[in-house]
Amino acid sequence: MSDQGKAASTLELFFDLVFVFAFTQVTSFLVDHLTWVGLARGVAILAAVWWAWVVYSWLTGAASAEETISERVILLAAMTSMVVVALSIPGAFGETALVFGVAYFLVRFLHVLLYILTASSETRDAVVRVAPGFLGGPALILAASFFADPLASVLWAAALAIDYGIVFVRGVEGFECDVGHFVERHQLIMIIALGESIVAIGIGVGTEGLTSGPVVLLSVLLGFTLIVALWWLYFDYIILAAGQKLAETSGYERTRLARDSYSVLHLPIVGSIIFIALGIEQTLAHLTEPLGLIAAVGLCGGSALYLFGHNAWRYHDHGTVSVARLIVTVITVGLLFVAVRVPAFVALTVLTALFVGLAAYETIFSADRNAIRGRHLSKSD
Numbered sequence: 001m002s003d004q005g006k007a008a009s010t011l012e013l014f015f016d017l018v019f020v021f022a023f024t025q026v027t028s029f030l031v032d033h034l035t036w037v038g039l040a041r042g043v044a045i046l047a048a049v050w051w052a053w054v055v056y057s058w059l060t061g062a063a064s065a066e067e068t069i070s071e072r073v074i075l076l077a078a079m080t081s082m083v084v085v086a087l088s089i090p091g092a093f094g095e096t097a098l099v100f101g102v103a104y105f106l107v108r109f110l111h112v113l114l115y116i117l118t119a120s121s122e123t124r125d126a127v128v129r130v131a132p133g134f135l136g137g138p139a140l141i142l143a144a145s146f147f148a149d150p151l152a153s154v155l156w157a158a159a160l161a162i163d164y165g166i167v168f169v170r171g172v173e174g175f176e177c178d179v180g181h182f183v184e185r186h187q188l189i190m191i192i193a194l195g196e197s198i199v200a201i202g203i204g205v206g207t208e209g210l211t212s213g214p215v216v217l218l219s220v221l222l223g224f225t226l227i228v229a230l231w232w233l234y235f236d237y238i239i240l241a242a243g244q245k246l247a248e249t250s251g252y253e254r255t256r257l258a259r260d261s262y263s264v265l266h267l268p269i270v271g272s273i274i275f276i277a278l279g280i281e282q283t284l285a286h287l288t289e290p291l292g293l294i295a296a297v298g299l300c301g302g303s304a305l306y307l308f309g310h311n312a313w314r315y316h317d318h319g320t321v322s323v324a325r326l327i328v329t330v331i332t333v334g335l336l337f338v339a340v341r342v343p344a345f346v347a348l349t350v351l352t353a354l355f356v357g358l359a360a361y362e363t364i365f366s367a368d369r370n371a372i373r374g375r376h377l378s379k380s381d
Contacts, residue, residue, distance in 0.1 A: 008060075008181065008185055008188060011072065011075060013188070014079070015056065015075065015078075015079050015082075016053075016188060016192060018082045018083055018086060019053055019082075019189065019192055020192050020196060021083070021086045022049045022082070022085065022086040022089065023046075023049070023192065023193055024196050025086050025087075025089035025090065026042055026045055026046050026049065026089060026274055027196060027200055027274055027277045027278055027281065028089075028090065029041070029089055029090055029092070030042040030274070030275075030278045030298065031278060031282070032090065034294040035294065036294070039294055039297070040153075041092070041153075042274075043271065044156050044157075045089055045092050046267075046271050046274060047160050047164075048104060048141065048159075048160065048163075049086075049089075050266075050267050050271070051164065052085070052104070052107050052111075053189060054263045055108070055134065056078070056111055057182070057185045057186070057189075057263075058175060058263075059111060059115050059118075059119075060181075060185075061176070061177065061178045061181045061182050061185065070117075071114060071117065071118060074113065074114050075110075075114060077106075077110055078110040078111060078114070081103045081104075081106040081110065082103070082107050084099065084103035085100060085103045085104050085107060087099075088100040088103060093149075093152065097144070097145035097152075098142075098145040100141075100145070101138075101141050101143075101145040102142060104141055104142070105135075105138040105139060105141070105142045108134055108135060108137075108138040109135060109138075112127060112131050112134055112135060115127045116128070120176070123174055123175055123176055126172070126173060126175050129170050129171075129174070130167055130170050133162050133165065133166025133167070133169075134163065134166065136159075136162050136163075136166075137159040137160065137161075137162040137163025138159065139159075140155045140158055140162065141155070141156060141159045143155055144156050164264070167259055172252070172255040172256060172259050173252050173255070176255070177246075177254050177255050177258040179243065179246050179247045179254070182246070182258055183239065183242070183243040183246065183262075186239075186262050186266060187235070187239060189266075189270065190234055190235075190266075190269075193270045193274065194227055194230060194231055196273070196274065196277055197223075197230075197273055197280060198224065198227060199277075200223075200280050200281040201223045201224060201280060201281075201284065215287055215288075215345060216284070216287065219283065219284055219287055219345045219348060220284065222345070222348050222349055222352045223283070223284065223348065223352075225352050225356060226276070226352040226355055226356075227280075229352070229355035229356050229358070229359050230273065230276070230306060230355070232359040233306075233307075233310065233325075233359055233362075234310070236362070236363065236369065236373075237362075237366075237369040237372045237373050238313070238314070240372050241314070241317070241318070241368075241372045242261060242262075242313065242317055244372070245257070245261075245317045245318065246258060246261070257317070261313055261316055261317055265309060265313045265316060266309075266313075268305055268308070268309040268312070269306060269309035269310065269313070271302075271305070272302045272303070272305035272306035272309060273306065274302070275297070275298040275299075275301065275302025275305065276298065276299060276302040276303055276306065277298075278295065278299070278302070279291070279295055279296070279298035279299020279300070279302060279303075280299065280348070282295035282298065282344070283295070283299060283344040283345065283347070286344050287343065287344055287345045288343050288344070288345070289343065289344060290339065290340050290341055290342060290344065291339045291340055291344045291347060292340070293340055295344075296336050296347070297336065299339060299347065299348070299351065300332055300333065300335045300336035300339050300347070300351065303332045303355065304329045304332040304333045304336075307325045307326075307328055307329040307332070308329050310322070311325055311326060311329070322362075322366075322368075324358060324361055324362060324366070328354055328355070331354060332351065332354060335350060335351060335354075338350075
C-alpha cells in the first residue's frame with residue numbers, strides 16, 4: 001500500500017459540504033441552549049455527527065464508493081439523509097427528534113450497505129462484525145425520540161457508548177487504512193471545522209456590526225487571528241508527525257492507530273473548535289460585557305480542550321507531550337475564571353495573544369517541530 005494514497009474524490013468533497021452545515025447547526029444549537037443540559041446535548045449531537053463522518057471516511061478510503069451508478073446513488077442518498085439530520089439538529093431533543101432519528105439511522109444503514117457492496121471480502125467480514133453496534137446505536141437514538149427525559153438522555157448515552165464502543169470490543173481487524181487518503185480526509189474535515197468558526201464571526205457581528213466602532217473591527221480581527229493560530233498549531237507540524245507515525249505501521253497496528261488517533265482522538269479536537277466558535281460568536285455579540293459561564297467555557301474551555309487533544313494525540317502516538325502546549329492549556333483554563341468578570345473582547349484579546357505566542361514560540365524554538373518539518377521536506381524532495 002502506497003503511503004501517498006489516493007486523493008479524495010470530488011464526491012467525497014461534495015459529501016463533506018453537508019458537515020459544514022451540520023457543524024454550523026451544532027454551534028447554533030449551543031447558542032440557543034446556553035445551559036449545562038444544552039451543552040451536554042450539544043456534545044451528544046456533535047458526537048453522533050462526527051461518528052457519521054468517521055465511518056464514511058473509512059469506507060471511501062478502503063473502497064471506491066462511486067464506481068457504478070448504483071453506488072454513487074447510495075452515497076448521494078446518504079448525503080441527502082445527512083442534510084435532513086443537519087436540518088433537524090435544532091430540535092434533536094424536541095420537536096424534530098423523530099426526524100433526526102430516522103434520518104440518522106438511514107445515514108448509518110446506507111453506510112453499512114455500501115461497505116458490504118464495495119469492500120473486499122475481508123473488510124466485508126469486519127463490517128458485518130461491527131454492524132450490530134453501527135446500527136444498534138443509531139436505532140437507540142431513533143428509539144429515544146419516542147420518550148421524554150430522563151429516559152431519552154439515557155438512550156442517547158447508551159447509543160453513543162455502543163456505537164463508539166463496538167470497534168473496541170470487536171476490534172478493527174480486517175479494515176483497511178490508506179494512509180495518504182486517511183490523513184488528507186482528516187485535514188479536510190479540520191478545515192471544515194475551522195471554516196465554521198469563520199462563519200461564527202459573521203453571525204456574531206451581524207449585518208451592521210462593522211459600523212458600530214473600532215472595537216468591533218478589532219475583535220473581528222482578533223477572532224480571525226485566533227482561528228489562524230488554531231490552523232497553524234495543527235497543520236504546521238502536528239499532522240506531519242502523526243502522518244509519519246501512521247505510515248510507519250502496517251496491518252492491524254495501522255488500523256488500530258487510525259481508529260484511536262484519528263477517529264476517536266480527533267473528536268475532542270474538532271469538538272473544541274465548535275466550542276471556540278460558540279465563544280467567538282458570543283464574544284462578538286456582547287463585546288463590552290463579561291461572557292456568561294457557558295460562553296466562557298466554550299471560548300476558554302474549548303481552547304484548552306484543543307491543546308489537550310493535541311497532547312493526548314501526541315502522547316498516544318509518541319509517548320511524549322508538548323510542555324509549551326501543556327503550560328498554555330493550564331493558563332487558558334485559568335483565563336476561564338477571568339472571562340466571566342472582564343469585558344468579552346478583553347478575554348478574546350488575551351486568548352488570541354496566548355495562541356499566537358505559542359505558535360510563534362514553537363515555530364522559532366521547537367526542536368521537535370524543526371526536525372519533523374525537515375524530514376517532511378526531505379521526503380518531498
